[in-house]
Amino acid sequence: MSKKVLVTRIIPNIAEDLLKQAGLAVTVWPGDKSMTKEELVQHAQKVNALLSLSSNKLDRPFFETCKHLDIVSQFAVGFDNIDVGAATDFKIPVCNTPDVLSAATADVAFGLLIAVSRKMFYNHKLILQGEWKQFEPLKNLGFELTGKTLGIFGLGRIGSIMAQRCKGAYGMNVIYHNRSRNAYAEKETGAQYVDFDTLLRESDILSVHSALTPQTKGLFDKHVFSKMKKTSVFINTARGGIHNETDLIEALQNQTIWGAGLDVTNPEPMLANNPLLDMPNVAVLPHIGSATLEARTGMARLAAENIISFYQNGKPITIVNPDVLS
Numbered sequence: 001m002s003k004k005v006l007v008t009r010i011i012p013n014i015a016e017d018l019l020k021q022a023g024l025a026v027t028v029w030p031g032d033k034s035m036t037k038e039e040l041v042q043h044a045q046k047v048n049a050l051l052s053l054s055s056n057k058l059d060r061p062f063f064e065t066c067k068h069l070d071i072v073s074q075f076a077v078g079f080d081n082i083d084v085g086a087a088t089d090f091k092i093p094v095c096n097t098p099d100v101l102s103a104a105t106a107d108v109a110f111g112l113l114i115a116v117s118r119k120m121f122y123n124h125k126l127i128l129q130g131e132w133k134q135f136e137p138l139k140n141l142g143f144e145l146t147g148k149t150l151g152i153f154g155l156g157r158i159g160s161i162m163a164q165r166c167k168g169a170y171g172m173n174v175i176y177h178n179r180s181r182n183a184y185a186e187k188e189t190g191a192q193y194v195d196f197d198t199l200l201r202e203s204d205i206l207s208v209h210s211a212l213t214p215q216t217k218g219l220f221d222k223h224v225f226s227k228m229k230k231t232s233v234f235i236n237t238a239r240g241g242i243h244n245e246t247d248l249i250e251a252l253q254n255q256t257i258w259g260a261g262l263d264v265t266n267p268e269p270m271l272a273n274n275p276l277l278d279m280p281n282v283a284v285l286p287h288i289g290s291a292t293l294e295a296r297t298g299m300a301r302l303a304a305e306n307i308i309s310f311y312q313n314g315k316p317i318t319i320v321n322p323d324v325l326s
């Protein structure tokens with residue numbers, strides 16, 4: 001009997017097509033809403049493999065109930081919604097979709113940077129409010145990016161592309177901080193490794209590209225913002241949980257830092273009355289890092305191929321807990 005796969009949300013068709021071509025029986029959860037916890041547990045019990053989204057909370061109780069699953073393949077590069085330790089305890093491989101969305105996500109970080117430095121979202125709002133009356137020699141001035149220092153927190157695939165974009169377009173000096181040095185990315189981007197305090201002290205723009213882990217959760221708080229330059233811009237396109245949003249609002253209101261660009265917020269979705277949305281030096285987007293046709297198609301393909309490769313060769317392509325295979 002063919003193995004059954006549950007896809008927890010409608011994603012680009014290529015996933016279903018590839019899974020079916022490989023002889024798997026596919027159910028795609030219909031509709032435009034994430035499955036509830038109860039629906040997920042109930043339907044996951046009837047299948048062998050799960051193609052999940054980051055809106056699905058796959059915690060230890062989930063894996064205790066669904067320990068029969070052969071594989072969980074996530075349609076995202078981030079997997080902080082999944083208790084990988086619990087999956088590993090039950091010998092369930094967990095996969096993600098790196099690389100295919102890196103350029104798209106770096107573009108959002110790069111776009112936010114330009115938007116913040118020139119107060120673009122705010123100026124757009126002024127037009128909507130009928131406030132574009134005349135040329136203003138002194139109002140709403142931004143700053144230029146040429147020659148500035150870009151600090152990358154988390155120099156991996158996405159951070160490296162952001163570094164290359166900023167170097168190529170603006171000749172920026174790039175510094176970075178990671179848990180451990182990334183010699184390959186240093187060579188690719190010319191980025192220079194610094195300790196965390198130096199990153200905070202020297203960055204004109206600090207862009208976050210790390211995973212959300214117990215070590216990075218809430219890391220960017222009032223204490224950290226107070227160590228940054230008063231003229232600096234904080235960019236987060238990784239996970240909202242990495243910054244403390246109340247502290248960020250305060251840091252911007254008190255002019256502890258100059259501006260912020262966010263594609264991820266804490267919590268998500270952001271409420272329409274969030275004070276960040278009224279600040280001239282802030283640009284916020286609703287978590288659209290991977291929202292290009294190319295990236296979403298690549299994610300759907302890779303998420304399906306991970307399941308197919310697991311069933312055909314015993315080895316997914318991009319697995320986050322490879323120990324389960326040994």
Ligand code: GLV
Nearest residue numbers: 075076077078290
């Ligand atoms: C998006 O946030 C992802 O993790 O792919």
